[in-house]
Amino acid sequence: MKPLAFRMxxxxxxxxVGQEHLTGEGKIIRRMTEAKKLSSMILYGPPGTGKTSIASAIAGTTQYAFRMLNAVTSNKKDMxxxxxxxxxSGTVILLLDEVHRLDKAKQDYLLPFLENGMIILIGATTSNPYHAINPAIRSRCQIFxxxxxxxESVKKLLQQALEDDERGLGxxxxxxxxxxxxxxxxxxxGDVRSSLNALELAVTxxxxxKQNVIHVTLEAAEECLQRKSFAHDKDGDAHYDVLSAFQKSIRGSDVNAALHYLARLIEAGDLVSIARRLIVIAYEDIGLASPQAGxxxxxxxxxxxxxxxxEARIPLANAVVELCLSPKSNSAYKAIDAALSDIRAxxxxxxxxxxxxxxxxSAAKLGRGVDYQYPHDFDSGWVAQQYLPDTLKQKRYFEPKATGKFEQALASVYEKIEKSQKKPTR
Structure with missing residues (x-):
């Protein structure tokens, strides 16, 4: 027998159920389906969220033939x-799983059929199509x-499965x-497939x-579902979304959010990404406001x-809490980017x-080094002279922030030097 998730x-x-932004009343996929005016589309999102379900529902509503292939395992002959x-038949809806891995030969074969509408392609992928899918395919598809x-939506589907006598467990x-x-x-x-199949395992x-009733307890549910609190693919977009939220939470000084995203990365076992991102944050977002944080x-x-x-979670948590609650400054990072912008322009x-x-x-004959003033020859260890090229001599890249005592001290020295540089000795 096929798994419950397939049958349901x-x-x-x-x-x-769910995805009301696409299939609810008046929404785009429902309108396309009801009007039988389908265009090829790409559905992207985490595993178990209903990409295949939407495709089969479209086929069922329109009564078009429905076929399923995989861009990796299916060959050109299958296509x-x-x-x-x-x-x-005139029109076939083709659900192509892992569409982001479609090779050029298969793509070139499919394109004419997409152009004339004989094949309505519904590509399914967990990857961001704007990054992962060939533009030739992407330009011919709506992206959802x-x-x-x-x-609550998952629970509704579970209830339906428990009550359905024909396809479910009723x-x-x-x-x-x-x-x-x-x-x-x-x-x-949010992975419906995982929930339904775990429910079936628990029941069966x-x-x-003694009354011939199957009683499913919380303990049984935990054993059958195991531990799957979030979808995380180290090579997918969800991974970079979590890393982005992790850094932005630290930048925003939200300790609890930062620890939440740290926990997700720990659960994914991704020490390399955590380590790299924390070091970047220490210098990009904390910077001169608290140099010791780096x-x-x-x-x-x-x-x-x-x-x-x-055990690695312990020093990592210490670092995250400190970075969250440290004063923030991106002045050095912004300064080097501004300098690079001038160079590249x-x-x-x-x-x-x-x-x-x-x-x-003969360097002196060429005017090299002439009139250079050695700062250490002066009591203060500093002397006013021009260092920037003539075309940039008034340029100011570093804009200090008053977010930490260390940077405030640097700013004080910086301002004194700038005032003195207005009247250079040469």
Missing amino acids: RPRTIDEV EIVAAEAKM EVKLLEP ALQTSVDKEALDHFASASG STKPD ERTLSAVEAAERLGFP GRAGEVPAHLKDAHYK
């Missing part, structure tokens, strides 16, 4: 069979994001504790009581790398003659 796939657009069917389902006398149902709905992290592996973050990262998980200018290398014979 919606047969029409009305049976789709030729679908194309031949399309020529016979499929989102993780909320626990033929069995089943009693599922509220706590168990809640666990199936929430602990899968539990012995009936050194302590590096120490915490090195300790975590030596310890490995699970061709505004480099010539090095002033008095700063040029003078460690060779």
Whole structure:
């Protein structure tokens, strides 16, 4: 028998649960389906969120032939069979899983059929299509994001499966504790496939009581679902979304959010990304406001790398809390980016003659190093002279922030130097 998640796939657009932004009343996929004016599309989102379900529901509502292939495992011959069917019947809906891995030969074969509308392609992928999918395919498709389902939507589907006599578990006398149902709905992290298949495992592996009732407890639910609190693919977009949220939470000084995203990365076992991102944050977002944070973050990262998980979580948590609550400054980072922008725009200018290398014979004849004033010859260790090229001599890249005592002290010295430089000695 096929898995419960397969059997419970919606047969029409009305049976789709969740994804109201696409299939709700008046929304784009429902309008296209009801009007039978379909265009090829790409559905992208985490696993188990209903990409295949939406495709089968579209086919069921429109009564078009529906075929499923995989861009990796299916070959060109498989596509030729679908194309031949399309020529016979007029229109075939082709669900192509892992569409981001479609090679050029298969793509070139499909394109003419997409152009003339004989094949309505519904590509399914967990990757961001704007990054991963060939522009030739992407330009011929509408792109729709499929989102993780909320626990209430998952629970609704679980209830339907328990009550459905034909496709679900309704033929069995089943009693599922509220706590168990809640666990199936929430602990899968919006992955409906995982929830349904775990429910089926719990029901079919539990012995009936004396009244022939299968009683599913929270303990059974936990055993069958195991631990899957969120969808995380180290090579996918979800991974970079979590890393982005992690850095932005630290930048925004939200300790609790930062620890949440750290926990997600720890659960994914991705020490390398955590370590790299923390060191970047220490210098990009904390910077001169608390220079010691960089050194302590590096120490915490090195300790975590030596310890490995699970103990690595301890120095990492220390670093995250400190970075969250440290004063923030991106002044050094912004300053070097501004300088790089000038260089890349061709505004480099010539090095002033008095700063040029003078460690060779006849350098003075060429004007190299002449009139250079050695700062250490002065009591203050500083002397006013021009260092920037003439074309940039008034340029100011570094804009200090008053977010930490260290940077305030630097700003004070900076301002004094700038005032003195207004009247250079040469």
